[in-house]
Amino acid sequence: MSEQHIHTTDEHAHGEHEGMTKKKIWKVFGILLLITVIEFIIALWAIPQGHLTQHTGNYIYIGLTLIKAFYIVAYFMHLKFEKRGLQLALTVSFIFIIYFITLMLIEGGYLHVHMPKV
Structure with missing residues (x-):
């Protein structure tokens, strides 16, 4: 056995x-x-x-x-x-992390994005 x-x-x-x-x-x-x-x-x-x-x-x-x-x-x-579900979950999480880091850098003034004045 x-x-x-x-x-x-x-x-x-x-x-x-x-x-x-x-x-x-x-x-x-x-x-x-x-x-x-x-x-x-x-x-x-x-x-x-x-x-x-x-x-x-x-x-x-x-x-x-x-x-x-x-x-x-x-x-x-x-x-x-791995299965597609795990790949997708990790990829989407990674994209959101990069997005949030970019937003924090913009809001903190480290990245200068030229926005049109309203």
Whole structure:
């Protein structure tokens, strides 16, 4: 009886992560490494040499960081292999958090948004 229970547990543990193979892990690692190298090139070469402004560089950093966050959450935290309901709940929560942070920065005067005068 206990052998059957151990066997079932092993099958369940293997089935949870069947989407991640060594090849896919290395592919995601390569993508993350490439993004990091691009960030270093921007920080150490493009901005100091004047090819990009600091303002443009910041927007590129934010975009690249969001892409890296997606890959980390999707593959290494296994969200990509979860059910759609959980994915949707986490995505909507994340969007609201970003929205509220943006609102707080605007209201606190840290972001200057040009609003038409009424």
